[in-house]
Amino acid sequence: MNNFQYARATDVADAIRLLADPGAKLIAGGTNLIDLMKENVERPTRLIDISRLPLRKVEETADGSLRIGALVPNSDLAYHPLIEQRYPLLASAILAGASAQLRNMASVGGNLMQRTRCAYFYDTATPCNKRHPGSGCSAMDGLNRNHAILGTSASCIATNPSDMSVALAALGALVHIAGPSGERAVAVTDFHRLPGDKPHVDTSLGTGEIITAIELPPRGFAQNYSYLKIRDRMSYAFALVSVAAALELEGNAISGARLALGGVAHKPWRSLEAEAALRGQAATPDHFSHAADVLLQGATTRSHNGFKVELARRAIVRTLTQATNATPQSQAHKKIA
C-alpha cells in the first residue's frame, strides 16, 4: 500500500474540485478500492472520501422514475420498500452479490465502478493491459475460465463482476454524473465500455467526474422477472454467468422483454436483438432458446471458458422460464427454481 493523503469532500462541488489532482481517487464504501490498494494495483496519492456526502436518498420523481443517490448502501437499496415493490429484479440482483457485510458497506456508485476480478489484474508480478497498458494480456492464453465470451478484444478478455449493474442494464437505468463541465446522464449500457484497445478504461466517466445518482425508469417489470446467478459455490462467489430477465406478458404472449447477462463481458451485456426476438412471441422454451442464440451470436471462447456459452444458453432459457412463471429465483434458498 502506498502513502496517500486523505481529504473528506464537503459537497459534490468540493469533490469535483479535489478530483483535479490526477493522483486522486474517490472512496465510498472502500470495499473494492482498499483491496486494490493493498495489492498495489491502485496507487492513489490522495483519497477523497465522499461517504458523508448527502447522496443517500431514494426519491420518486414527477414522471414516475426513481432516483437513487450514489451513496445509498447496497443493502439499504435491496431492502428499500420501493425497490422491493417496483423493481424486485434489482433487489434480487443486489442480494445475489458479495456478502451481507460487504453489501452493508458498498455504495451504488462504488458498485458501478468496481473493477474486474481477473487474477492477473490483481497480481502486479504478471503482465496485464488493464493494469499496465501495453504489457500484454496474461489471461488470453492463461487462466481464463472466468473470462468474457462476448465483446472481447485482442487486448483484454476481462469481465465486469457486478451483479447490480446487470439488473440496472436490463431495467434501462440512467447514471447521473456531475463534473467540471456540469451535469449529464448516460444509460448504464453506455456507461461501461468494451475493452477495445483501451482496456485500462472501464467506463465513460471522464476526468473529474463523479456519479451522483442512478435513475430507474417507471417500468419496473415487477410481475415477471428473475435474476439467476450461476457460480462455483452457493454464495459469496462471482458469477460464472448471471442472467437478468424481465417480461411483460399478455396472456402467454411477450409484449415487452428485457434480457441482460453478467459474467460474460467487459460490461453488463444487454442484448436489444435478443429482446426484439422475444417481443411478440409466445413465452415458450423454444422462443427463449432462440433468443439465447441471438444473444450469444458471435461469442468467442478461449481455452478454459468454452463452457460459458452453453451455460449461458441454458441459464437464459431457465431465467426466462422463471420470469414467465412468476417464480423468480430466490436469493435466500439456493435451490434453483
Place this chain on the structure above:
Amino acid sequence: MNAYVGTPTSRVDGRAKVTGAAKYAGEFPADKLLHGFVVEATIPCGRIARLDTSEALQVEGVLDVLTHANRPPLADKVEPWKDEVAPEKGSPFRPLYDDTIKFNSQPIALVVAEDWETAKFAATLVRVEYEQRGFATDLEGERSNAAEKDKPHKPRGDAAAALAGADVRHEADYVIPTEHHNPMELYATTAVWESNGKLTIYDKTQGVQNVHKFLCGVFDKKPDDIRVVSPYVGGAFGSGLRPQYQVVLATLGALALKRSVRVVLTRQQMYGLGYRPMTIERVALGAKSDGTLDAVTHEAIAVTSRYEDFARNDTGWAEQLYKSPNSRFSHKLVHLDVSTPSDMRAPGAASGVCALECAMDELAVALKLDPVELRLKCYSDRDQSENLPYTSKQLRECYARGADAFGWSRRNPAPRSMRDGKDLVGWGMATGVWEALQMPVAVRIALTSNGHAEVSCAASDIGTGTYTIVAQVAADALGLPIENISVRLADSSLPQAPVEGGSWMAASSAHAVLAAAEEVRKELLRLAGKMPGSPLADTELADTVLKDGSIAGASDNSRAVSIADAMRHGGIERIEKEKLNQFEEDKKHARNTHSAVFAEVKVDEELGVIRVTRVVSAVAAGRILNTKTGRSQIMGSVVWGIGMALHEETVMDHRFGRIMNANIAEYHIPVNADVYDIDVIFVDEPDDRINKLGIKGLGEIGIVGVPAAIANAVYHATGKRIRRFPITLDKLLD
C-alpha cells in the same frame, strides 16, 4: 470415575475464545515493538542478481531491511534446519540464507519498521533484479519424470497377472489438485526481546518444543535463551507442524535490532507455505464376478519441491483395507520448482482413499453390486498389508448404522433414476480409514490442598479441544470438579510433547494425565496412610481412587481421607508430580479408525449446479472422550470434505510458476449456503488393547471418504464420472 470423560463437556477455553480474551501469537504486546513485513520473490527459480533497499530505508520509521546479505548468522549446516517433522531426504528451505530462489513467493527480505503499515509500504520500494532460470511447476506436464521414492512397497502375489485375468476390471486416474489449509488465523510470530537478552517467541505453531529446538539450532542458542509459547492457535490443520518462515524472520529481526519484532503474514503470503500436494492417483481393481477382489494396484504420483522429498501414505490404505490376494503399490515423486508440500488434514488418506473409494464405486457399478455390499464382500478383519488383527474394528457396524440412518435401502441403483423436481438426486457412499497413533507425552500436575489442580504440558491445542479433554481426564482421575482444574499448554518450558498432529494428541495427552495423576495419588496415599488411625493404612495403591476431593478405597469408598487432611497432616500445601507416559509397543496389532460416509447430492439437470443436501458420517474411533467437541471435529471435517469434492483448488499459472488465486475470495471453500444436514454417528468401539482408556483420536478420520462419497453421489445423480477434482459444474455440462 467417569464424571466427565465421554460426556459432551463444553470447551473450557470457549469463553476466552468467543470474548476475545484468548491471545494469539500476533496479539501479544511488547515494549517498543517493531513490525516486519516480508518481501517475496516474484519468480519461481533463479537467483537474486541485485537487491536494492536504499529507497525503502529512507522511509521514515523504517529501521532496517534484512536480506541474505546483511542478516545475523544462521546455521550453515543442514541438520539444525531439520525439525522434528522435516522430510528425511533433502535440505529444508532456509529463509534469507542466500541469493537462490527456489519457489515463487519465497521470502527474500524483511522490512522492519515502527509500524506495520510503514513496513508494508517500504516493502514495495525494495527493488529486486533476478537471474531467472528455466523452471517447471506442472505435475501433469512433468509426469514422465516421476521417480519412485526410495522405499517401494512390498507387492503381494502377482497383481498384473491377476488384473489381466480378472472377470471385471476397473482402472483410472484420479486427480487431486493442490490445496491450501487457509486457517482463519494468519501465521504470526511476536519475538519478544527480554531485558536479559533472552527471547520469548509467541508463535503460531502446532509444536512449541519443535520450534524451540529448531530455533536453538538455527540461531546457535542455548535452550535457556529461547522460550516458545503458543497458547491458542486459530486453526492450522497441519500447516503449523513445521516451523514456518515467519518465526525465523521475526527472530532474525529481534536479534538484528535487539528489539521485539512481530511478523504477521498476509493471507496471500500464506500461499507460500505448505499445501496438500497435487497428486495423480492411479487405481486398478480386478474382481471375480461374485464381487471379491483379486487384485488391487495403486500408484500415486505427487508433487514435491526440488529440495525436499515430501511423501505421505497415499497408497497404504488400499494396501490394508480390502481383502485381495494380489496387490502392488507405488508412490512416485515429481520434483518441481515449488515450495515443499506439508501435511494437511488426513495427509495421504484424504487423497489416496478418495481415489480408492471412487474406484470401488466404479467397480460396484461394473459388477452391478450395491456399493455397500461390495465393501462387505471385500471386508477384512485383518490389516491386509501386515496381515495383523486390529485392536478393534467396527467398520461393519459403521456401514450398518450409517446406511440405516441415511435410508440407503431406498436407493435405486440406476444412475439418473432419482429426482426432486428439476434436480437429479444422487446417493453415494465411501469408506474412511485413518491411523490411531500415540506418542510419548509428559504431564505435570500440581495439586493444592484446597483441591485445585494445575495440569501442564507443552502440547498445543490447535482448536481441536486439547484443553478440554485434558481437563476432563484430569478431573476424573483426580476426583475433582472440572472447574477446579486449570490447564496450561503450549509453552516450550512445560513437560515434553510432540507436535499436535496425526490425531495422536487425545490418546497421548490423556494417558500422560492418567500417569501423572497416579503419581499424585501415590503421594496422597503415602501421606494419608501415615495419619494416626488412618482408614487407608496398609491399603494398596491399586485399591485406591481419587473421588470427591478425597483419596478413598476403590472397593469401599467410605474409607476416605480428604486431600486437605492428607496434605495438612503431611505438612505440605501442594503435591507436584510430572510423569512421562510411554505406550507399550504392540507389533501384533494394527491400530486404525474407520468410517462410513453417505452423501446425498442434488444436481440441477440443466445447469449442473451441485448441492450436497445430506451427509451421514458413521465413525468408529474407540472411546469418544468428548461427544460435543468430537462431533464438531467430524462436522468440520465433513464440511472440508465438501470443499475437497466441489470447491478447493489452488490454481497455478505454469508460465509464471505462480499461484493465481492466493486469497479466500477466489480460493473457494464451502460457505454456510453450501452446507446442509450433517449427521454424525459415533459407533461403539470398545478397545481395551490399544490403551487403557480405549482412545483412538478423531482429528483426521472425519474428512477421509467424504470427497469420494460426494463424487460417487454425483455419478449416481448424473451418470457422469468426474475423476478430476474439484467437481465444478462446467465438468457436468457437456
